[in-house]
Amino acid sequence: MTIDSTRRIGFIGTGIMGKPMVRNLIKAGYEVLIHNRSRGSVDELTAESGAVTAASSPSEVANSVETVITMLPDSPDVQTVVFGEDGIVVAARPGFLLVDMSTIAPANTRVIAERLQVAGVDMLDAPVSGGDIGAINATLSIMVGGKPEVFERVKPLFELLGKNIVLIGGNGAGQVAKACNQIVVAMTIEAVAEALLFAKKNGVDASRVRDALMGGFAASRILEVHGKRMLDDDFAPGFKLKLHQKVMRIVMETAHQLGMALPGAALVTQQMNALVGSGDGDLDSAAIMKAVRRVQGGV
């Protein structure tokens, strides 16, 4: 039975990302059984649609449906929801499927997937990029790790939530791709910030520099979007620095485990640490420009 034909699904973690994703599933005709630690979004979603039902625990969700999506803040949250008291694992049975769309460490994902496999449960790691706007507009990029046949089963579901859906490899590969994404995004933001500030310090109109650079090899989505934010001094998120910092912590921990040096990624992680530490964690990642300015004595 494909997921598409059951039209029932569980969803755990209805926060800033999960809530609009649940709405997109409802819009596509799904019944969604939800669970969340805090009640606010649960009440909101059940009030909005008769297709949403609240469950009191992850195990209750897992007992009632064949497939559960999790969208949680960090590794410990996923571990608790899966293996904690009243966790999904209580209801684990062959044929049951967990799709973890949270961004967590690849090593943790692999351990969870292996433990579930013992109980006959398949799992996909399917972290996303695109932020809450991507979640609302169903334009998320979804990077998937797991078995190809499981991916094919879940693909119609992913297509209700995102646009660029790629199976990267086995379990954990989705999380690795997400980490790679955040490495590139972070360092490109640092690059654009340094270049635009260099222009300004030289007395040159940084906005014209950005225009010129968009026509050549320096062109990127970051120069376009985050470069504009820097020029406008508009650091409203977008994707919050503190969330980006979390992914860079995962990158640095993974690099440590692998015995691997990532000098550029490390540098940008330090910028983020300083920004989050000085109260800028709720700003957009483009605020890395603030760290670049501060070291020059600017604000």
Added chain:
Amino acid sequence: MTIDSTRRIGFIGTGIMGKPMVRNLIKAGYEVLIHNRSRGSVDELTAESGAVTAASSPSEVANSVETVITMLPDSPDVQTVVFGEDGIVVAARPGFLLVDMSTIAPANTRVIAERLQVAGVDMLDAPVSGGDIGAINATLSIMVGGKPEVFERVKPLFELLGKNIVLIGGNGAGQVAKACNQIVVAMTIEAVAEALLFAKKNGVDASRVRDALMGGFAASRILEVHGKRMLDDDFAPGFKLKLHQKVMRIVMETAHQLGMALPGAALVTQQMNALVGSGDGDLDSAAIMKAVRRVQGGV
């Protein structure tokens, strides 16, 4: 008189970039008076077309035409061609125009422009990006500094050589924009190299990661073009590391003069220094991947 109507122009520096640029001018119906330190390309171009004439010195070129383009390796070359014995300045007269398309330090450009202005000579700094392929195909990005009215006069000429032609600001602004371009390109290459190697060290197919990342905020021309070169381990230039290193030296010198810290740009400059020092200067900039690999004990 617009440059377009005279159909005669001087061109000094007919190397890997200058030679195809001269050919594009000839193709458009220009007569070109050329000069180059070494004879090889001069003989080649004069043999190719009756529209090309060789001059024995920069001053001879400047005496015979109203406008001279220079395309030279570095600041000292431009200074010698302009102010040296038999330099352009010998033939300086009001109405004469110098278009320096070399990539040199912004501070040097400003000094040259000021000294020429005293003699009533206008100058544009108009460095390019796009490499020899861009020069051959007339698809160079041209970043221009100088007076708007001079820019308008020269624009038809630029349109024979490139595609994305932007007046950035006054004298030196073109060089600043070029420096910004190389900062962003260098750091984005480092970003892509670290991310793709991170994927590989995690046992994940880096090619699929690149595919996935091209669909989101990590998308860039560098991820597309240089990312592909890294995956293919193909570091044939393209734009040579030793030339990119030259621009990063200009960036670092300018940052020193300004009293400005560019931590990311400094890091990548060190990668380039190590690569050029170990004999990889003639490889493409994408070979920054080799520096990232080497520090892990790879090759």
